[in-house]
Amino acid sequence: MRQHVNPLSKNFFAIDPIPPINEIFENPKLPLHLDIGCASGDFLFELSLKNKNWNYIGIEIREKLVQNANLKMKNRECKNLFFSFGNANNFFEQSKNKILIDSVTSISFNFPDPWFKKKHHKRRVIQNKFINFLSNSMKKRSLIFIKTDVKELFEYMENKISESIKFKKLAIKDFRYNESFNPNKIQTNREKYVLMNQLKVYESIYIKI
Ligand SMILES: C[S@@+](CC[C@H](N)C(=O)[O-])C[C@H]1O[C@@H](n2cnc3c(N)ncnc32)[C@H](O)[C@@H]1O
Numbered sequence: 001m002r003q004h005v006n007p008l009s010k011n012f013f014a015i016d017p018i019p020p021i022n023e024i025f026e027n028p029k030l031p032l033h034l035d036i037g038c039a040s041g042d043f044l045f046e047l048s049l050k051n052k053n054w055n056y057i058g059i060e061i062r063e064k065l066v067q068n069a070n071l072k073m074k075n076r077e078c079k080n081l082f083f084s085f086g087n088a089n090n091f092f093e094q095s096k097n098k099i100l101i102d103s104v105t106s107i108s109f110n111f112p113d114p115w116f117k118k119k120h121h122k123r124r125v126i127q128n129k130f131i132n133f134l135s136n137s138m139k140k141r142s143l144i145f146i147k148t149d150v151k152e153l154f155e156y157m158e159n160k161i162s163e164s165i166k167f168k169k170l171a172i173k174d175f176r177y178n179e180s181f182n183p184n185k186i187q188t189n190r191e192k193y194v195l196m197n198q199l200k201v202y203e204s205i206y207i208k209i
Contacts, residue, residue, distance in 0.1 A: 004113060005061050007087045007123050012061055015086025017096040021103055025055045026079035031105035033181035034059065036088045037112050037125060041069035041081075043188040047181065048081040054181050055080045057100075059088045088125055092133040101134070106143040106181050109157065111190035114150045126157045135166040138208045143170075143180070147203040149194040154202035167206040175205055 005012070022028040031054055038044055038058030048056050058081075060066050066085040073081065091097050115123045126146075134144070144167065146157045161167050177183055187195065194201055 007061055007089060007125070012087035012090070015059070015088070015090050015094060015097065016084055017094045018057065018082065018084050018100055020096070021055070021100065024082045028055070030055045030080065031181070032057065032103050034104050034107045036107060036109050037061070038069075038083070039189065040065050041072070041083055043110070043186060044081055044083075045069075045072065045076070045078070046186050048078055050184060050186070051181070052080060055082075056181070057082045057084060059084050059086060059091070061085070061087050089127055089130050091130075092137070098137060101137040102139060104138060104142055106145065107134070107138075108145040108147070108181070110145075110147050110188045111194070112148065112153070112157075114148070114153045116150075116152075121156070124153070124156065126160050128160060128163070131160050131164055131167075135164040135208070140208055142208045144206040144208075145203070146206075147188075147191065147201060149190075149199045149201055151200075151202060154204075158204055161204075161206050166208055168209050170205045170207055172203065172205060 021032065033054055033056050035044055035056065035058045038060050041058050044056045044058045047054070058069070060083065063085050066083050069083045109125060112125045115121060144161060148154050148157070162169070177185055191201065
């Protein structure tokens with residue numbers, strides 16, 4: 001069992017500013033994907049290796065995981081990958097990060113912590129303030145991907161995103177994955193576990209209009 005981190009603790013109020021993308025990526029012109037709650041980063045390591053035509057940033061609130069991912073980065077040739085430590089909810093508190101959101105092509109929330117108790121819902125990563133920020137700063141036609149095995153959390157996330165008139169839900173069956181940040185449908189560690197245990201995966205894709 002892993003230790004959950006309370007994102008409302010003041011230790012996580014600020015998120016490190018992410019340096020300008022021309023300083024972190026070999027080719028800053030590539031489309032940029034942001035993975036929120038990337039844990040160990042295994043998913044992003046695989047994506048960045050297979051899709052050299054995309055840049056990837058992972059944000060993770062558990063500092064040790066980010067430190068380990070950064071150590072792994074040193075042993076590999078990853079010129080299209082960057083990890084950032086902090087609470088993604090506070091992403092927009094940094095003006096530099098606000099600018100970065102403008103360059104983002106897509107964002108994924110893969111199997112976020114469910115925080116089952118009602119009194120803990122405020123710890124969930126998707127909150128009104130965060131969605132408002134994204135709806136005001138993401139460029140048109142950029143995408144949000146959500147995935148979870150927890151039905152109640154899925155409905156909660158769908159409600160929060162749908163409250164913004166600037167996001168429209170896409171039909172998954174018509175979605176062209178081959179043009180997305182994840183053309184080979186690589187699975188996250190949690191997704192592999194969920195599928196191995198024959199649990200249901202709920203997913204939606206939203207486009208900024
Ligand atoms: C259940 S794990 C899923 C990890 C991975 N996305 C996957 O699908 O295997 C959720 C991850 O989100 C991280 N997390 C939770 N709240 C966060 C927040 N506010 N900002 C950044 N990361 C967060 C947790 O520390 C954890 O690593």
